[in-house]
Amino acid sequence: MIDLEPFWITFKLAVITTAILFLIAVPVAYWLSGSKSKFKTFVEVIVSMPLVLPPSVIGFYLLLAFSPSQTFGKFLEEHFDIRLVFSFPGLVIASLIYSLPFMVHPIQSGFAGLSPTLKEASFSLGKSKWQTLTKVLLPNIKSSILSGLVLTFAHTVGEFGVVLMIGGNIPGETKVASIAIYDEVESMNYHNANIYAVILFAATFIILLSVYLTNHRLEKIRGI
C-alpha cells in the first residue's frame, strides 16, 4: 500500500504558505504598484530573485542561516528553542521566500491596472485607506488575487530543490510528494513513483483548469 502522508504534508505546506503569503503580498504589491520611492526597484529585484535563482542556492543559504551552528540558527535555538532546519516550520519559511514572486506579481499588476481615481473617489467619499483597500480595491482585482493564490499553491506543491536542501526527507515531517517521487525512483520503485506522479499531475491539471474557468466567468461578469 502506498503511503499517502507525503500528500497530506504537501497540502498542509501549500495551504499554510499560500495563506501567509497572501497577507504579506497584498501590502507589498500595493506599495510596489503605487510607489515612486527609489527603493522600489531594489524591492522589486529582491521579490523577483526566487524566479531566476536555482532553488538549491536559496536552499543552501537558508540551510546555513537555520543551522544551529550559525549565528541566526543559534540565536533561535538559544532564545526561543526553535530549530528550523529539517523541520516543517523551516519548510514553511523556505516556501514563503521561494513562492513570494508568484503571489506578489499578479496582485501587483492587478493593483497597477486599476485607475488611480478609484482610490481617490473612495477617499473623497470619506472612506479610510483600510475601507478603500477591502471594499474597493481588492474586490476589483479578484481575478489577479485568484491567479496569485493558485500559482503560489501550485508552485509550493511542485517545489523540490529547496525542500530537499532545507527539509531533507523525514517521513511524517518534511517528506512532501515531490520528494517521495524522487525517493521511490532512487529505490527503483517505479510503480510507486508513477502513482505519486499521476496523482500530482491530475491534481495540478484540475486546479489550473478550475482557475481558468473561474477567471473566464469573472471576466464575463465584469463585462470585459
Place this chain on the structure above:
Amino acid sequence: MIEFNLHKKLHAGSGIMQVNFEYAIKEGEFVSIYGASGAGKTSILRMLAGFFKPDAGTIAFNNEIWFNSAQKINLPPQKRSAGFVFQDYALFPNMSVKENLEFALQKGESKNIIDELLNLTELEQFNSRRIQTLSGGQKQRVALARALVRKPKLLLLDEPLSAIDNELRAKLQHILINIHRRYHLATILVSHDVSEIIKLSDKTIFLENGVITKSGEPATLFFPEINDEKFTIEGNIIKIEKLEIDYRVTVLSGNQTVKIKVAESEAKELNKGDKIIVSSKVFEPVIQKISAS
C-alpha cells in the same frame, strides 16, 4: 465662502510650469475654469480636493482651514467636505448603481438622500444595474449623484461632460442646474466648452499656464462686444438657404428652430453645423460663431 491661494510647480509636457492661483468662491456660486489642456485646471481641482499637495498656499472654507503650508495643516480628502466628479467617472465596478451611492453614506446616516439623488439624476430604474452595463451619460449621472451623497459644501467637476454627445449633454446640464439650485453648493467646473460655461456658470476664470488671465461673468468674457444686447440664443445651424436678396439661416436651439435672415457677406462666414450665438439688438439679430463644425 471658500478662499484659496495655491502655488505649485508642475512638470508639464512643455517643461516646468508654475501654478499661482488665488480666488474666492461664495456659497452657491457656480464657477468655471476655462483653459487649454495642460493649463493646470485639473491640478487645481485635485489640490482643492486634497489629492495633490500644493507647494505653498492656503485653502479655507469659511473658518475651517483645509490647507495651510505655513501652519503645516493639510486635511486629508476624507476630512474635506468636497465632492469630486472625475473625468473617467471612477465608479466602483464591483458595486451596482445604488451600492455605489450607498458606499458614500456615513455610518448611521439615513438612506433617504440616496432615493432623492437617484430621482434627481433620473436613475431610479437603473439602481440595481451593474456599472459595466451603463452608457457614458448614465455613468456620469451616477458619479454626480455619488459625489453628492455626503452633502459636500464644495462640488468639483472635472470636465464631466466632455465624453458625452450633444443631446445627452443638454440633459446633464439640465440636471446640473437643478442640483445646483436645490443644494446651493459652491461649484467649480473645469470645461473647455464655451456654450456649456455660459449656460451653467455665474463666473468664469480663464487659466493660462497655471495663472488666471481674466475672470468675470462668462458672457462678458467670451463675447465682450455683445454685452448690451437684449437677448441671446445659442444653437447649431441646420440649414442655410439662399433667398432672392439675402440668406435664411435655420438654427436649432434645444428643441426649437429659429429662422434668421442674414446678408450674403455674413452667410459666407457660416456653415451648416456651426455652433452659433444669436443675439438681438432690439430688432436686428446679430450672429456670432462659437465654434466651427
